[in-house]
Amino acid sequence: MHIELGIDMNTAPPTSAAVPDAQSIAAPSSLTETLAVVSPQRRALPEGVSKAVKAVVGMLGIFAIWELIVRVFNIPSYLLVGPLAAFEKLGEQPGYFAHHAWVTVQEALAGFGLGVGLGIVCGAVLFYIPPVRHFLYPALIAVDTIPKVALAPLFIVWFGFGFESKVFVAMAIAFFPLVINTFDGLSAVPNELKELARINNASAFMRMRKIEFWYALPSIFSGAKISISLAVGGAVVGEFIAGTDGLGQVILRANAQSDLATMFAAFMVLAAISLLLFYLITLLSQRLLPWRNHVK
Template sequence: MTTTPRIEADAVQHVEAGPPPVSPPKPPKQSLIKSESVSAGIKAVVGLAALFALWELVVVIFDFPKYLLVGPISAFEELFTNPGYFAVNALTTLQEGLAGFALGTALGVLCGALLYYASFLRPFLYPALIAIDTIPKVALAPLFIVWFGFGFESKAFVAMAIAFFPLVINTFDGLNSVPNELQDLARINRASKLKKMMKIDFIYALPSIFTGAKISISLAVGGAVVGEFIAGSKGLGYVILLANAQVDLPSMFAAFIVLAAIALLLFFIIDLVSKKLLPWKNYTK
């Protein structure tokens, strides 16, 4: 009889306390990707705004003459005064850079795979690739112009030559870093060379390949500008050359800003694609 009131009191206390707290569910991976992308975008905008503010402050404090240095306000004024002029030339450079990047990616991944799978060619091919990469691409540009003319193709091949090497190295390193356990597993299961290459080697190498692509995309845009420096009648490289001849620094720095914007946009697109295609690489925790 003495235990009944105690049991009732414990029950009343349990009801008053309410149910035990439930931990909130973890957000899905897609929302994590979106939130991280938004956060990275905000930080990038803040960083660029701080850089422009510092640049303008330096120009105002030291009072540089306009033929030596102008601030971002003058550059943006020139950009908004002639938006069509910069848009048309930016589109030309973008097309040349993307074509060079596509060619460089295809050839770079192919050569990186050849270095890995054809080990007997590695002692001959690897030093040759390094020797070719040490040649300044400005020196190669006239050769491409002789081969492909003054049009779109020569600029695209200059962009390809610059974007090519990072993808070779990153593809080879990615394939070379496949763990021995996975190699043994494929051997035990008697997987064919093609199946092992597609389902183990390249899947494991994809993060390294995307890292090389993020490096190469900016180099490809710069390579297109190099080609336009040598023989261009349009494009942002031509805009920079023309502005330099006319000592028009606002136009020159406006072209620099557009080039930087193109490179940043392409970099973030490839970064976003890599996060979509490689969720295990970014959200393993």
């Protein structure tokens, strides 16, 4: 039995011209061509590093414009100083600013912690107990409209001139955003999830623990980002009214001496504290809410 494969063994194999060899591939002739070969993903900075670089460049640009305005218009030092004078003051007394900054941070964090806990509880009560919401919600709005500087002396009467009065001022300012955001987050649970829980005979506690609380977490963290900066401001307000330490007292003393360099140095430290705490809350939210990390 003869099977013809139809292959001519005398046929020459394909010439090397059909398949390019390694030497026939031209190497990049310039640095530009070399960079073009590199994958864009390899050349791009990590997202977090890129955002940090942009933030630093933006702050340096603001400082440069600020310093330029002071120098070009020759503004007197008793009206405005440039950032270089403020940084120089920070360099001269780092321990002084560090001590008072630590006092303010402790007061702000304590007030923020109380505000978060009380705010989440009150927001949940308003959501789950409608009769309480009808009576309490308008009262909360009325209290929130009162300037917190006016409430600070009341806290001093109740808690004295020590650490506690500043903490409660910070808590009073940080409290309300958590109440509103917790209530709004719980109210935004889709009806489909509520119906699914009802079909599966889930108890009210199970719905809250498995569905509603987790759905409200993004809104709660949004309120926390607002509250952390407000808590720092509340601690400073308390230090204005009654205090011997803290950045609020640094600002008051510098104001009494018309020392704008020290005053602006304290402002910069306060801004740095608020920014750092804000990004810590953001980092925590990214760890606890990984499904939202795709949002840029």
